[in-house]
Amino acid sequence: MFNLTTLVRPNILNLEPYSSARDEFSGTEGIFLDANENPYGNLNRYPDPFQKQLKQKLSEIKSVATENIFLGxxxxxxIDLCFRIFCEPGKDKALTFVPTYGMYEVSAAINNVELVTVNLDKTFQxxxxxxxxxxxxxxxxxxxICSPNNPTANSIDAVEAIIQNFKGIVVVDEAYIDFSDRESLSQKxxxxxxxxxxxxxxxxxGLAAARVGMAFTNAAIVxxxxxxxxPYNISAPNQIAALATLEKTDEYDRQKETLLNERVIMIQQLRQLDYVRKIYPSDTNFILIEVTNADAVYNALTAQNIIIRNRNKVVKNCLRITIGRPHENAVLLTALQNIQP
Structure with a gap:
């Protein structure tokens, strides 16, 4: 039987959280003299600390109840909060599978938690x-577990097997799930x-600048x-920007379809280049390719102000290419065709 309280750090179990003025009164109408805010200005009021409107909209789109949503x-x-809640510094451990998103390692180091790493196999599984x-x-x-994984672009097959065989917390990072045909584990x-x-x-x-991350989990973990x-981890302008963007589902669908189509074109064109040794399968908005000399290709592109990501130090001789607008992708492909690494 899963017992969450045995996993949470004792000091977190006993923590009395900060109570803001907006925790005590959450209405939107009235004369607000409770939070020591300046009464003048357009951004003078503290934002909703629990982002209720935004969660309601996300609940409709993601088919997850609001009580099962946390926004960061x-x-x-x-990621950082997970370390702070579940891992005693200098005592507990976390595990991940590499190569993968680098912030797991950074957050582990910041929190003084040992991060155990296991290499993915040759197919990045x-x-x-x-x-x-x-x-x-x-x-x-x-x-x-990052799935679809960054920087390898593939979905991980054994995620549920890990969840079923582990008594601790499994964090599945689905940052790129919108570009995959696989069902999100948020439904499980x-x-x-x-x-x-x-x-x-x-x-x-398309809201990287707004910094809105979502966690879907049981209400106790939330x-x-x-x-x-x-208390106010997401600003009011960013909440407003997120709500406005989530209303534009038709635009979201069009842009995603364009990116997926461009991904197909990009892969087809990359296959024509002699120095491209391998193109890895992609469930994301980027492609990982192996070339004969990653540093040479990267340097040749940056000399033309075309910036991709050199992953040579993470995956030997590999480059990560984000799918851009059609004309940006065309410029990149022309440049790649003229490179002799």
Whole structure:
């Protein structure tokens, strides 16, 4: 039987969270003299600390109840909160599978938590024979799985097997799920009480500057995330921007369709280049390719003010290409065709 309280740090269990003025009165009408705000200006009032309107809209779009939604200042804040809630510094451990998103390692280091890493296999999948023995370690409290994965672009097959075989918390980072044909695990949070699913408005919704990350999980975990977060972690302008963008579902659908079509074109054209050794499968808005000399290709592109990501130090001789607007992709492909690395 899953028991959340055995995983939460004792000081967090006993924490009395900060109570803001907007916790005590959440109405929108009245003379507000409770929060020591300046009565003048357009941005003079504190934002809703629990983003109720935004959560309601997300609930409709994502088919997840509002009580199962937590919003963070980007997914990065939620990653950090998970370490702070579940891992005793200098004592507990977390696990992830590499290569993957670098913030798991950074947040672990900031929180003084040992991060155990296991290499993905040649197809960038989890080797369960290596992973399963690690899941029995009593000091292991968190597992982070990015799926679809960054920088490898593929979806991870063994995610549910990890969830089922681990008594701690599994954080599945679905930042790129909108570009995949796979069903989001956010629809299985009732089935798995130890599951936290992360998503973001930064990618498919085009709101990277607004910093709005989402966690879908059971209400008890949401309550601990709310306990530990800063009181006003998402600004009013960013909440407003997110709500406005979420109303434009037709635009979202058109842009996503364009990006997916451009991804197909990009892959077809990259296959024509002699120095491209491999194009990895992509469930994301980017493509990972292996070339004969990643540094040379990267430097040749930057000399033309075309910026892609050199992942040579993470995956040997690999480059990560984000799918841009059609004319940007055309310029990139022309440049790549003229490079002789």
């Amino acid at each position: 200042n980007g997914s990065d804040e939620i 989890i080797n369960m024979s290596e992973a399963l023995p690690l899941l029995t370690d009593a000091s292991l409290k968190l597992v982070f 949070i009732a089935q798995y009480p130890n599951l936290i699913v992360l998503q973001t408005l930064s990618k498919a919704w 309550s601990f995330l709310n306990k530990v977060k800063p």
